[in-house]
Amino acid sequence: MPDNAPRKIIHVDMDCFYAAIEVRDNPTLTGKPVAVGGSAEERSVLCTCNYPARKFGVRSAMATSHALRLCPDLIVLPVNMKKYREAATIIHDIFREFTPLVEPLSLDEAYLEVTDSKHCQGSATLIAKEIKARIRESVGITASAGVAPNKFLAKIASGWNKPNGLFVICPQDVTHFVKDLKVEALHGVGKVTTEKLHRLNLKTCSDLQKIPLSELTEQFGKRGLQLYQQSRGIDNSPVEPNRIRKSLSVERTFSEDIPIDSDCDIILNHLHQMLMTRIKEHAADRKIKNQYIKIKFNDFKLTTLERTSHAPTIEEYIKLFQEISQHELRAIRLIGIGVHFINEDKSPMRIQQSLL
Numbered sequence: 001m002p003d004n005a006p007r008k009i010i011h012v013d014m015d016c017f018y019a020a021i022e023v024r025d026n027p028t029l030t031g032k033p034v035a036v037g038g039s040a041e042e043r044s045v046l047c048t049c050n051y052p053a054r055k056f057g058v059r060s061a062m063a064t065s066h067a068l069r070l071c072p073d074l075i076v077l078p079v080n081m082k083k084y085r086e087a088a089t090i091i092h093d094i095f096r097e098f099t100p101l102v103e104p105l106s107l108d109e110a111y112l113e114v115t116d117s118k119h120c121q122g123s124a125t126l127i128a129k130e131i132k133a134r135i136r137e138s139v140g141i142t143a144s145a146g147v148a149p150n151k152f153l154a155k156i157a158s159g160w161n162k163p164n165g166l167f168v169i170c171p172q173d174v175t176h177f178v179k180d181l182k183v184e185a186l187h188g189v190g191k192v193t194t195e196k197l198h199r200l201n202l203k204t205c206s207d208l209q210k211i212p213l214s215e216l217t218e219q220f221g222k223r224g225l226q227l228y229q230q231s232r233g234i235d236n237s238p239v240e241p242n243r244i245r246k247s248l249s250v251e252r253t254f255s256e257d258i259p260i261d262s263d264c265d266i267i268l269n270h271l272h273q274m275l276m277t278r279i280k281e282h283a284a285d286r287k288i289k290n291q292y293i294k295i296k297f298n299d300f301k302l303t304t305l306e307r308t309s310h311a312p313t314i315e316e317y318i319k320l321f322q323e324i325s326q327h328e329l330r331a332i333r334l335i336g337i338g339v340h341f342i343n344e345d346k347s348p349m350r351i352q353q354s355l356l
């Protein structure tokens, strides 16, 4: 393959992963609204829900009590990580049957580079179809796949026709595809950047394409170059099979800023529950160096505070929160909590295992 030939990247993402496994194991639930998470009595949040539940507005990370108000018939099942991890092991093995260049993003999601693959006559689209069929056959759930010349577009493509979707963006279609793409679909563009782009009347990638790089860098700092490239469908980042995670965090942005003296224990408890699930999922065998909290205020300034810790506790997060809040008057826009890992020298095999 010549150096300048377009790459062939596939992004695969299971549909409503935890919920799909639960419905697979109890077919009487088929078609009913099903979620996986903690109970309303425990003041917990949902990990995910199936597509029938999404019709009612139920979403991942929503408080279970809120979800039940939106959808009173919602069936909320407890988390069964062992089952999801077993399914994920089979899924990731299927990926590696097609290419060694697999970059896992989570239990249910990965990038695959198949530029030089000899499978399916070298057709990335046929490989994606085959992978979807193999997952359905071996695990009994559906996946969505996106095929594109880079990671950023492949990820957008996999979400395009969810669930059970397959969407292909050929190199010659990239310019046309990004034209009407909304800025909020771009990688790294959250609520704040979207608001700022909208204030500048930049709603789609074709709006962004009209702005010179120098102006984007002035307005958005380092993010400017990424916006410039993504709006043209460019992303040169490689598929990295052995990427080592340095940290893991969860966060919540409030629809309205909350006063600094609010009782944030419930919010911190929810976040802590989510964080512990994520650690179990993605980094069960990693050693933790410290636990940290980040708070973004209504003026968008960010404050972080960390403490050495080998096992992050809710009590310590509450203390960190109190230390920041006691001298503070500004209202809060976002709270996030996380951990940093000790950087151990790991063989690629162990890194793959640590995800599953």
Ligand code: TTP
Residues within 6 Å of the ligand: 013, 014, 015, 016, 017, 018, 019, 046, 047, 048, 049, 060, 061, 106, 108, 109, 162, 163, 274, 277
């Ligand atoms: P996602 O791929 O984000 O969601 P999903 O597979 O449930 O649904 P979709 O069809 O939109 O891809 O996450 C994969 C799993 O990770 C999900 O099934 C449950 C878990 N998860 C959490 O535990 N908490 C969360 O906030 C999110 C977003 C996911």
Ligand code: MG
Residues within 6 Å of the ligand: 013, 014, 015, 016, 017, 108, 109
């Ligand atoms: Mg998914």
